[in-house]
Amino acid sequence: MVWMGICEGIYKTKTPDIRRGKMGIDESLERLSEFLPKDKKLDIFNLVLASYKNDGNLAKNLGCNSKIIRIWSKKGPSSRYMPKILGLALQQCPDTKDVLNETVGEITSLYNSLDTKDTENKLQLFMDALDEKSRQIIWHLLRNGHASIREFAELIDADLDNEILVRIRKVINQKSKKILGKEIMKFENKKIDPLTGKEIPFSWWLTEDVLSTERTNEMIDVFNEKNMARVIAELPSVKEEDIRIKLEDSMLTISTNDYKKNIPLYLPIKKIVGKTYRNNILEVRLEKNGEKEK
Secondary structure: OHHHHHHHHHHHOOOOOOOOOHHHHHHHHHHHHHHOOHHHHHHHHHHHHHOOOOHHHHHHHHOOOOHHHHHHHHHOOOOOOHHHHHHHHHHHOOOHHHHHHHHHHHHHHHHHOOOOHHHHHHHHHHHHHOOHHHHHHHHHHHHHOEEOHHHHHHHHOOOOHHHHHHHHHHHHHHHHHHHOOOOOEEEEEEEEOOOOOOEEEEEEEEOHHHHOOOOOOOOEEEEEOOOEEEEEEEOOOOOHHHOEEEEEOOEEEEEOOOOEEEEEOOOOEEEEEEEEEEOOEEEEEEEEOOOOOO
C-alpha cells in the first residue's frame, strides 16, 4: 500500500530535516500526513506539543499563530501544517513511531480481513484515489462500522451536512463505482449492528458485498456477551488437531492446511480461553479486557 511504503521509507531514513527537505523527505511527510486517520494526527500533535515548554516556541517553528495551538490540541491540527508537525515529531518524540506502527498494524488488519487479494488490491487503489477528507470518512467506517452525517461533519470539520452528502455521492461513491464496480457507502434509516445487536438509526454504512467475497454458505458470527466474546465459524471438513487459532490485537485468525480466515472483532480482547469443534463448527471463547470467563 502506498502510505505503508512511505512509512517504511521514513523509518529507514536518518532523522528527517524538515527545513531542507533532504532525501525527498518533505514529499514523504506530506504523503504520509494525507493518509493518517484524524485521531492519529491528534496523538502525534500532542506528542510534539508536550515536547515544547510553551505554545509560542512551537508556533514559531510551525509558522502559525500561537492562539491556534490550544485549539489543535483538542480538535487536531490543520492539514496544511501536518507534514511539519510530523517532521518535528519524528525529530523530537521517540513515541511517534509507536503511533505510526499502531496505525500500520490496525490498517493492515483491516485489509487482511478481506477475503481475496483482488478485492484488497482494488480497495488499495480506491483509497489511494481519494482526497484526504474522503479518505478520513472511509477510514472511520472501516474502524467503526457506521456513522451519522453529523459524525462525519465533525470528523472533517465540515460546516454543513450538505457538504458531506455531496462528498459521499459525487466523490466517494463515484470513485467506488469506477474502481470497485459498486457504491461503497449506503444510507440506512435503521439497521442492526451485528457486533452489538443494537439498532442504529439514520446512519451511513459500508456496502457489505463490495468488501466481502465470502461464500454464501459460510457461517461466521461474533457474539459480544457480558463477560466474554464468542466466535462461531463453519470450517471445511478438517481434523481438530489441524486447526490453528491466533489472536493479534483485535484480529482473530483461524487457519488450517488449506483454509485461512481473518475475523476483525472490534472488541477489547485480552486472550483466547478455549475452543470446541464439532460437526465442522468451531467455537472460540475469548476473554475481554477487564473481564473473566464465568
